[in-house]
Amino acid sequence: MHPYGAARPILHKKWTAHSGAPRLLGLPGRDGLIELIGRIRRIGKTVPSTKPTLSRYLFACMTNDQPTPLSPAAIAALRELVGAENVIVGGDELLVYECDAYTIEKQLPHAVVLPKNTAEVAAVVRLCAKWGVPFIPRGAGTSLSGTVLAVTGGVMIALTRMNRVLEVDYRNRRALVEAGCVNAWITQAVKGRGLYYAPDPSSQSACTIGGNVATNSGGPHTLKYGVTTNHVLGFEFVLPDGEVCWLGTRPDGGEEVDGYDLRGVVIGSEGMFGIVTRVLVQLTRAPQSFKTMMGVFESVDAASQTVSDIIAAGIVPGAMEMMDQLITQAVEAAYHFGFPLDAGAVLIIELDGLAAGLERQADRVQEICRQNGAREVRLARTEAERLELWKCRKRAFGAIGRLSPNFLTQDGVVPRSQLPAIMRYIRACSERHGLRIPNVFHAGDGNIHPLILYDEREPDQVRRALLAGHEILEQCIALGGSASGEHGIGVEKIDFMARQFSPDDLAAMRTVRRVFDPAQRCNPHKMFPGSKRCADFAPRKQAAA
Amino acid sequence: MPLKLKPAHRQELAAALAAATARGEAIAEVDVSALNRVIEHQPSDQTVTVEAGLTLGALQELLARHGQWLPVDPAHATRLTLRELIDANLSGPRRCGxxxxxxxxxxxxxxxxxxxxxxxxxxxxxxxxxxxxAKLFIGAAGSLGVVTEVTFKLKPLPQAEEFLAAPGATLEAAAQLLEAVAGSALTPVVLDLHRLDPATPGVTVVAGFAGAREDVAWETARARALGFTAVGDLGHEPAFWSAPGAAHRLSVLPALVAPALRPLGAATFVARAGNGVIYHRGPAAAPAPPAPGPLAVMRRLKAAFDPAGIFPNPLPPPAPGAPPV
Structure with a gap:
């Protein structure tokens, strides 16, 4: 029996196949109607005059009026596998899974399964393979690019109940954890022993290590310490046919692994090659000492030049974070750190390492700041002062609430030497579209996070905000950079792939995708241009096989 | 006659590969030495983009003029092209750091x-x-394609670098010293263990420290107190790789380097003790059978990227009677 139940005619199938619009699952009852109205209002508010239009959406709802859930037999089979309490097929509970932190597009999966161990994950994946149904691995859902959106429904496999730190090998500085383990828990587990897990995305208190592997997560300390791929030694992996294997270094094995670096190519594949179930991470020795400074500059250009000069002096700080005038003003209004309101930019520089050499390096950094016209350089004298400095950086996003009801954040990268150029472009973009765009970003990596402020109650502001975001990312690519430094492509940035890569580049990537997942059922419709139009996955699967 | 290519530029290379695939003709050798341009070096970005026929030695020389380096140090850098470095995933003693x-x-x-x-x-x-x-092609022995161009992330050359040695120790004493380093606050960039002369029973531990002058002074003082009493150097590295005979590789947990060395008897070796990687001469251990799941994926990758088999195949042959992939 087909898991989606008997096939029903869909009057305007072509539209549903080509839109990527949310599709309703089942006939709306009273609750469904309320949800439907809510969805229509959200869509009307967030994407006015862009596709899908309200009328097309309504038309799709009306014409696609037959339920296409998993058949009762299929749901029973999932419940049998993992226990009824670990399968979600409806109600408010299912709504949690309609999107990640990228909320502009939403779609419910047909079912969410919460397995407790690898064997259950593999069994669910095997069932999906048998039925020809898509499956979507999911961690904490903190992705900012729609990486775990169930574009055509399917079975979402959430790893959040597999969240233990299994083993820590202090001598060899390794930890074996389950994929649903929260990033920060690893560091908490080994803190007393002078070790930590280095990649620290801003969402580290919520995001899972499995999700970090999928998106090759970074964080503010990337320049010196690298990203996920530099710290994950190996992992247990469920292939799309349900086979369980280990890729990369084994928990009891050496770092060299024969054959191709499959671990390396799976990291950052956005969950499209299979499901990570256990992860072996390399732990890093915690720095002996820190020197944290804050420089106040007349302009973003002066602060950017300071960043380049510090690097040119052979100093690699643990982090260099920049805040421009708008964000500094917002932080000051909210928290009263004593920032000058007329300063063009504030730069936080943190040196870490052995205590012996840090003093002189800190002197040199302060000297470089002054050479670039810093009107003030503060050095944190105590740990409390250091934490205070970081607080203003980490609270920057929160302070935005005072400036605007909504903001859209982007994740472009430029070569560090192009930071002044991209900041000038963003200022021009801000003026052109009549929207304020404060900036707080990882200056050491050239990874910018412009925060485009808008009010979702003003449809034209939404349109201009989306447009400004697109223009900024295009300019990042034009300056030799990338449309994504750490958030990933997901569904959000699909359009940029063809701008950043040639058809041949993309063809090679698709080749690898088909090797891991010939049926392309694992987290489908992501990454590649044209993906969202692949709603008819079943016929395509056969064509590709 | 086996096909040998020496393309003048990458378009010529691409065309030759397409032709070889069309004819199903295996390529014995690709000489990329003509592809040796530096495409872009932006010192303030700490990145460099170069063609893969450039030698590592030439690249390091260029970078050193700007106080930078590509932080890998395999032996024979002056005659090693970047393509060979990437194909074989080579590294050297500073791998530890x-x-x-x-x-x-x-x-x-x-x-x-x-x-x-x-x-x-x-x-x-x-x-x-x-x-x-990129990860797929690193260490793939040229079996999936020919690397033509690469962009590296660079590091500043350290202000100071110093090597210390604990020579002539027994394997047991060396193992204790390695444990002491692991339990200390030291952050060595090199931690090698070696025996170059089969006639000498003793082994030598070499530790290297690099960074700011004050850091290096602090670390070397600590290391001396732990037992690194002599001045050291990296002379063992070229000596080992210039000696005759094939070298074999073992990879173990860093804590298990000494136990893995014991069965080698009097064989000469260099071990990266911080990484658990041992290169040795003498009889090679039987290779562990590859896990079937990853191997099947690797074979499909090889078939997808090189359907006519024009490149070498480093994967173990399927067992007799096994179904085709």
Whole structure:
């Protein structure tokens, strides 16, 4: 029996196949109607005059009026596998899974399964393979690019109940954890022993290590310490046919692994090659000492030049974070750190390492700041002062609430030497579209996070905000950079792939995708241009096989 | 007669690969020495984009003029092209502090068997757009394509670098010293253990420290107190690799280096004790049978990227009677 139940005619199938619009699952009852109205209002508010239009959406709802859930037999089979309490097929509970932190597009999966161990994950994946149904691995859902959106429904496999730190090998500085383990828990587990897990995305208190592997997560300390791929030694992996294997270094094995670096190519594949179930991470020795400074500059250009000069002096700080005038003003209004309101930019520089050499390096950094016209350089004298400095950086996003009801954040990268150029472009973009765009970003990596402020109650502001975001990312690519430094492509940035890569580049990537997942059922419709139009996955699967 | 290519530029290479694939003709050798341009070096970005026929030695010389380096140090850098470095995933003693080449590659362009040029990654230090295909080609022995261009993330040359040695110790004493280093606050960039003369029973531990002058002074003082009493150097590295005979590789947990060395008897070896990697001469241990799951994926990759089999195949042959992939 087909898991989606008997096939029903869909009057305007072509539209549903080509839109990527949310599709309703089942006939709306009273609750469904309320949800439907809510969805229509959200869509009307967030994407006015862009596709899908309200009328097309309504038309799709009306014409696609037959339920296409998993058949009762299929749901029973999932419940049998993992226990009824670990399968979600409806109600408010299912709504949690309609999107990640990228909320502009939403779609419910047909079912969410919460397995407790690898064997259950593999069994669910095997069932999906048998039925020809898509499956979507999911961690904490903190992705900012729609990486775990169930574009055509399917079975979402959430790893959040597999969240233990299994083993820590202090001598060899390794930890074996389950994929649903929260990033920060690893560091908490080994803190007393002078070790930590280095990649620290801003969402580290919520995001899972499995999700970090999928998106090759970074964080503010990337320049010196690298990203996920530099710290994950190996992992247990469920292939799309349900086979369980280990890729990369084994928990009891050496770092060299024969054959191709499959671990390396799976990291950052956005969950499209299979499901990570256990992860072996390399732990890093915690720095002996820190020197944290804050420089106040007349302009973003002066602060950017300071960043380049510090690097040119052979100093690699643990982090260099920049805040421009708008964000500094917002932080000051909210928290009263004593920032000058007329300063063009504030730069936080943190040196870490052995205590012996840090003093002189800190002197040199302060000297470089002054050479670039810093009107003030503060050095944190105590740990409390250091934490205070970081607080203003980490609270920057929160302070935005005072400036605007909504903001859209982007994740472009430029070569560090192009930071002044991209900041000038963003200022021009801000003026052109009549929207304020404060900036707080990882200056050491050239990874910018412009925060485009808008009010979702003003449809034209939404349109201009989306447009400004697109223009900024295009300019990042034009300056030799990338449309994504750490958030990933997901569904959000699909359009940029063809701008950043040639058809041949993309063809090679698709080749690898088909090797891991010939049926392309694992987290489908992501990454590649044209993906969202692949709603008819079943016929395509056969064509590709 | 086996096909040998010496392309003048990468378009010529791509066309030759497409032709070889069309004819199903295996390629014995690709000489990329003509592809040796420095495409872009932006010192303030700490990145460099170069063609893969350039030698590592020539690249390091260029970078050193700007106080930078590519932090890998395999032997014979002056005659090693970047393509060979990437194909064989080579590393040297400083692997302990700086990792391997996969940690420093930001982007890679590869000429594929079908005659296309595929690029992944980019020129910026942080980038997650697209799959990280570069990883597949590093250490693939040229079996999936020919690396033509690469972008590296660079590091500043350290202000100071110093080596210390604990020579002539027994394996047991050396193992104790390694444990003492592991339990200390030291952050060595080199931690090698070696025996170059089969007639000498003793082994030598070499530790290297690099960074700011004050850091190096602090670390070497600590290391001397632990037992690194002599001045050291990296002379063992070229000596080991210049000696006759094939070297074999073992990879174990860093804590298990000494137990893994014991069965080697009097064989000469160099061990990266911080990484658990041992290179030795003498009889090789029987290779562990590869896990079937990953091997099947690797075989499908090989078939997908090189359907006519024009490149070498480093994967173990299927067992007799096994079904075709």
């Amino acid at each position: 700086h990792g391997t080449i996969r940690d420093h590659v930001l982007g890679l362009t590869v000429a594929l068997a079908d005659g296309t040029l595929a690029r992944s990654g980019g020129r910026v230090v942080k980038n997650v757009a697209g799959y990280d295909l």
